[in-house]
Amino acid sequence: MKTFQHKVAAITGAASGIGQALALELAQQQCDLALSDVDEAGLAATAQQARALGVEVTSSKVNVAEREAVHAWAAQVVQDHGKVNLIFNNAGVALGGTVEDTDYEDYEWILGINLWGVVYGTKAFLPLIKASGEEGHVINVSSVFGLFSQPTQSGYNMSKFAVRGFTESLRQELDLAGGKVSCTCVHPGGIKTNIARNARMNRSVENLTGSASAEKMRSQFEALFMTTAQQAARVILAGVKADKRRVLIGPDARVLDLLQRSLPVSYQRLVAGTFKLAGR
Numbered sequence: 001m002k003t004f005q006h007k008v009a010a011i012t013g014a015a016s017g018i019g020q021a022l023a024l025e026l027a028q029q030q031c032d033l034a035l036s037d038v039d040e041a042g043l044a045a046t047a048q049q050a051r052a053l054g055v056e057v058t059s060s061k062v063n064v065a066e067r068e069a070v071h072a073w074a075a076q077v078v079q080d081h082g083k084v085n086l087i088f089n090n091a092g093v094a095l096g097g098t099v100e101d102t103d104y105e106d107y108e109w110i111l112g113i114n115l116w117g118v119v120y121g122t123k124a125f126l127p128l129i130k131a132s133g134e135e136g137h138v139i140n141v142s143s144v145f146g147l148f149s150q151p152t153q154s155g156y157n158m159s160k161f162a163v164r165g166f167t168e169s170l171r172q173e174l175d176l177a178g179g180k181v182s183c184t185c186v187h188p189g190g191i192k193t194n195i196a197r198n199a200r201m202n203r204s205v206e207n208l209t210g211s212a213s214a215e216k217m218r219s220q221f222e223a224l225f226m227t228t229a230q231q232a233a234r235v236i237l238a239g240v241k242a243d244k245r246r247v248l249i250g251p252d253a254r255v256l257d258l259l260q261r262s263l264p265v266s267y268q269r270l271v272a273g274t275f276k277l278a279g280r
């Protein structure tokens, strides 16, 4: 897709961070928007800023973990805008805790949003994007933690690895089908957003790593986040225009990707060692 002008993009998790930045960057490029999130106040703020840039904006409260709600929203988007060309399955949450101390309920919570939200968004929008008869694109947000694992992040890791597997499989199907619709899997490194602040984290993280507190660990991680949400949005949109299969965001993501490819198994020792040091 060479231009977003006069296209319609649907974005989940548009109230904050990368989703909000994507909305504003797309609005600047004259792309109409269908925004959703569970945070109604944040969503209204994004919608207002985007409208000020002169595009049509609709917004809906949608929990991406609810299949019927996502399908109903997709149908509403076509009713409101007449078509849809892009879906950004971006909404996501984080979870810290060891495997032994993470409840099933917490695993179900993160998979419901980070994995099932992406599956529902893809399956609900893909037929509608194809039906537009125009160029279309599915953008699924994984993470650098969809490329390699780290301790205390089993829920996040499994959700983001699964998004990568799902999206890479879809991309090959779209290649084989040879139509006007494509897809991209996005792997951000640390982006300055609200994700760490809104993460669920339990005391097992402190117990395992020896960190003084989960809060200390959270702020140490946040201090390492290098890229702004606006920069991330620009990299994602350039990747869609270039029809990339995989988009890495930030120097940290590129280094960690290289580490994983150079030491595909033994990277685990290095990561575990880094966690020990960070806890001190």
Ligand SMILES: NC(=O)c1ccc[n+]([C@@H]2O[C@H](COP(=O)([O-])OP(=O)(O)OC[C@H]3O[C@@H](n4cnc5c(N)ncnc54)[C@H](O)[C@@H]3O)[C@@H](O)[C@H]2O)c1
Binding pocket: 012, 013, 014, 015, 016, 017, 018, 019, 036, 037, 038, 039, 042, 062, 063, 064, 065, 090, 091, 092, 093, 113, 141, 142, 143, 144, 187, 188, 189, 190, 191, 192, 193, 194, 195, 196, 198, 225
């Ligand atoms: N920030 C990072 O360092 C980073 C790194 C790699 C990947 N990511 C991924 O980027 C995506 C965007 O995250 P962000 O960093 O902008 O975080 P963020 O917390 O700023 O924004 C996430 C948005 O998702 C929304 N959301 C949460 N649960 C939802 C649900 N059930 N239904 C609908 N919306 C929901 C939140 O309300 C919020 O507005 C996520 O998938 C995240 O995993 C972020």
